[in-house]
Amino acid sequence: MTQYTIRRILYSIPVLIGILIVTFVIARSIPGDPCKAMLGEKATAEVCARFNKEQGLDKPIPVQFWIYMKDIARGDFGESIRYSRPVTIILIERLPTTIELGLIALVLAVLIGIPLGVVSAVRRNSIIDVITMLIANVGVSMPVYWLGLMLSYVFALVFLDTPLWLPPSGRLTAGIIPTPFYEQFGWQAVEGTFRYHFLEFFSNMYILNSLLTREWDVLWDAARHLVLPSLALSTIPLSIIARMTRSSMLEVLRQDYIRTARAKGLREWLVILKHAFRNALLPITTIIGLQLGRLFAGAVLTESIFGLAGVGRMLFEAITARDFPIVQAFTVVIAVGYVAANLLVDLSYAFIDPRIKLD
Amino acid sequence: MSTELNELQQKTQRDYRSNSLFWVTLRSIVRQRSAIIGGSILIFLVLVAIFAPVIAPYDPEEVLIGKEDIRKRESPCIHLLGCPEDQPQHILGVDGNVRDVFSRVIFGTRVSLFIGFSTVGFAIIVGTLLGAIGGYVGGWVDNLIMRVMDVLLAFPSLLLAIAIVTVLGRGLQNALLAIAIVSIPRYARVIRGSVLSIKEQEFVSASRALGGGNLHILFRRILPNAIPPLIVQGTLGIGAAILEAAALSFLGLGAQPPTPEWGTMLGSERNQVFTAPHLVFYPGLAIMITVLAFNLLGDGLRDAIDPRLKE
Numbered sequence: 001m002t003q004y005t006i007r008r009i010l011y012s013i014p015v016l017i018g019i020l021i022v023t024f025v026i027a028r029s030i031p032g033d034p035c036k037a038m039l040g041e042k043a044t045a046e047v048c049a050r051f052n053k054e055q056g057l058d059k060p061i062p063v064q065f066w067i068y069m070k071d072i073a074r075g076d077f078g079e080s081i082r083y084s085r086p087v088t089i090i091l092i093e094r095l096p097t098t099i100e101l102g103l104i105a106l107v108l109a110v111l112i113g114i115p116l117g118v119v120s121a122v123r124r125n126s127i128i129d130v131i132t133m134l135i136a137n138v139g140v141s142m143p144v145y146w147l148g149l150m151l152s153y154v155f156a157l158v159f160l161d162t163p164l165w166l167p168p169s170g171r172l173t174a175g176i177i178p179t180p181f182y183e184q185f186g187w188q189a190v191e192g193t194f195r196y197h198f199l200e201f202f203s204n205m206y207i208l209n210s211l212l213t214r215e216w217d218v219l220w221d222a223a224r225h226l227v228l229p230s231l232a233l234s235t236i237p238l239s240i241i242a243r244m245t246r247s248s249m250l251e252v253l254r255q256d257y258i259r260t261a262r263a264k265g266l267r268e269w270l271v272i273l274k275h276a277f278r279n280a281l282l283p284i285t286t287i288i289g290l291q292l293g294r295l296f297a298g299a300v301l302t303e304s305i306f307g308l309a310g311v312g313r314m315l316f317e318a319i320t321a322r323d324f325p326i327v328q329a330f331t332v333v334i335a336v337g338y339v340a341a342n343l344l345v346d347l348s349y350a351f352i353d354p355r356i357k358l359d
Numbered sequence: 360m361s362t363e364l365n366e367l368q369q370k371t372q373r374d375y376r377s378n379s380l381f382w383v384t385l386r387s388i389v390r391q392r393s394a395i396i397g398g399s400i401l402i403f404l405v406l407v408a409i410f411a412p413v414i415a416p417y418d419p420e421e422v423l424i425g426k427e428d429i430r431k432r433e434s435p436c437i438h439l440l441g442c443p444e445d446q447p448q449h450i451l452g453v454d455g456n457v458r459d460v461f462s463r464v465i466f467g468t469r470v471s472l473f474i475g476f477s478t479v480g481f482a483i484i485v486g487t488l489l490g491a492i493g494g495y496v497g498g499w500v501d502n503l504i505m506r507v508m509d510v511l512l513a514f515p516s517l518l519l520a521i522a523i524v525t526v527l528g529r530g531l532q533n534a535l536l537a538i539a540i541v542s543i544p545r546y547a548r549v550i551r552g553s554v555l556s557i558k559e560q561e562f563v564s565a566s567r568a569l570g571g572g573n574l575h576i577l578f579r580r581i582l583p584n585a586i587p588p589l590i591v592q593g594t595l596g597i598g599a600a601i602l603e604a605a606a607l608s609f610l611g612l613g614a615q616p617p618t619p620e621w622g623t624m625l626g627s628e629r630n631q632v633f634t635a636p637h638l639v640f641y642p643g644l645a646i647m648i649t650v651l652a653f654n655l656l657g658d659g660l661r662d663a664i665d666p667r668l669k670e
Contacts, residue, residue: 014506015506015509015510018507021510026525026526138647141598142643143622143643143647144606145629146639149639149643150640153639293516294515296518297516298517300518300610301606301609316521327522338513338514338515
């Protein structure tokens with residue numbers, strides 16, 4: 001197992017280097033002069049020369065790549081051209097929003113998708129099955145941004161002045177300011193230090209933070225703001241997970257050992273949960289892992305519709321503004337996260353199915 | 360006697376024909392409910408695309424200011440449903456530039472179907488070549504090709520497409536190219552897998568023993584047998600490509616106005632969702648129905664072609 005894990009991690013290295021190369025090439029091939037993009041069309045050649053020198057853009061491309069690799073190895077992603085701030089700091093500010101949104105969407109998708117899939121398979125061709133599969137088919141075919149806009153129309157306008165009203169944008173209502181949990185705990189953190197950014201990272205996840213500080217009004221407000229975006233973001237993964245669970249369960253329920261389990265008089269729910277579901281879990285896990293990439297891509301659209309200052313929206317803005325350092329850093333982080341998620345899925349196979357020996 | 364023999368011969372021939380792979384597959388496709396529904400919607404959409412100029416009451420890019428007494432973002436007006444006869448009929452309303460939304464949605468069918476077929480067609484051709492070469496040749500060539508594919512797959516496809524479009528420049532053509540590039544790995548993997556298993560089969564050895572060259576074996580013996588899973592992937596891929604192209608257009612990177620593209624229509628009116636929801640609702644519905652058609656057809660095809668998955 002350990003050996004397999006190490007080998008699997010080593011296999012990821014060429015892919016990671018590939019990711020770095022692709023991101024670097026893409027960021028450098030974005031047409032247009034970053035100097036003019038940042039300082040305006042009227043920037044003189046002299047000003048631009050100084051700007052390029054400061055940003056290291058005057059060095060040959062291979063040298064730039066080498067510097068870039070060395071910096072990344074140290075966790076330094078450089079400074080944003082547009083904001084003149086370290087990219088790592090911006091990343092720490094933006095990631096919590098996306099992680100919170102993505103995690104809640106994923107949890108929703110798993111908690112609703114799997115039971116729906118199991119019930120559909122067990123009650124095959126029943127009305128529940130037909131309706132679930134209809135919803136799942138429609139769900140995977142829906143543009144995320146369209147669903148998001150429609151949800152905000154229904155919940156923010158049609159249900160205006162009713163208890164069902166939900167906020168269509170932002171993370172908190174204006175005026176509600178959460179206390180960072182570390183301040184409430186009396187932990188000292190000097191602004192600018194690693195400790196500060198580390199603690200700030202977690203306190204920027206408002207749900208987690210308000211649970212820790214027991215500010216229930218903040219929790220309620222933050223949760224209400226997250227309902228629509230996470231619902232929109234979870235639809236496609238939910239549909240895919242429900243479909244996969246159903247077909248995987250159907251496959252398993254046909255097996256002889258299920259008949260044996262029933263024949264020996266086991267209660268039906270035990271047969272379904274212990275004998276069928278556990279064996280159907282493998283393809284479901286794979287598909288859940290694959291959804292992570294989809295969630296990140298969906299975050300670009302969801303965040304821009306619901307006015308959330310997350311990684312996805314930032315990346316999109318940075319690409320259009322030719323802010324190389326942000327594009328590079330954010331793409332690398334997303335791609336590495338994706339590779340890591342798939343690695344975890346691969347390793348979890350042995351845990352889910354002990355027959356799989358990873359060697 | 361001879362007539363009987365003739366009849367028998369004809370019957371055998373008929374049986375042979377009706378039992379060929381094509382007919383067996385077609386019969387089992389027809390038996391699949393989802394394939395029938397998906398296929399029917401698709402035929403309907405193709406007809407809409409072909410007869411768009413006949414169906415649409417207006418030119419999709421025609422601005423109606425000064426031609427009709429109508430304000431911008433006017434709600435739908437259908438005479439049959441009680442809209443006053445003296446008002447011009449716009450069954451899905453008019454948009455922010457005073458253009459007939461129904462005509463634009465109808466013409467959008469052409470754009471979307473074109474997007475779906477062209478991107479997937481391109482991706483399949485390139486993906487097949489790469490996957491087939493990798494699978495057949497093996498060794499470092501295979502390794503190199505598949506590692507590049509792994510890297511491409513390591514990016515969420517929409518993000519990579521956004522980045523590629525930014526490099527190439529905005530516009531429908533570049534968006535199509537970006538989506539095609541992003542979907543190549545999917546087909547390369549499918550084909551490589553099939554080629555790997557087929558190349559070990561006896562008929563391939565037989566062909567080699569008969570003196571068949573590598574190109575002949577790969578393109579005439581192996582690839583035709585590797586096509587079925589590709590059809591399924593391709594059909595499902597068209598749905599995905601249409602969704603992604605619409606997303607790019609929605610973000611302003613794909614088709615540019617005034618092209619009647621559904622994603623562009625949605626994107627340019629997204630801020631009006633509270634005041635004129637019909638401008639957002641109908642283009643999105645059109646995207647959903649089209650993607651649904653391809654997904655249903657793809658699912659049905661998979662069940663029909665891969666008997667192992669038949670329920």
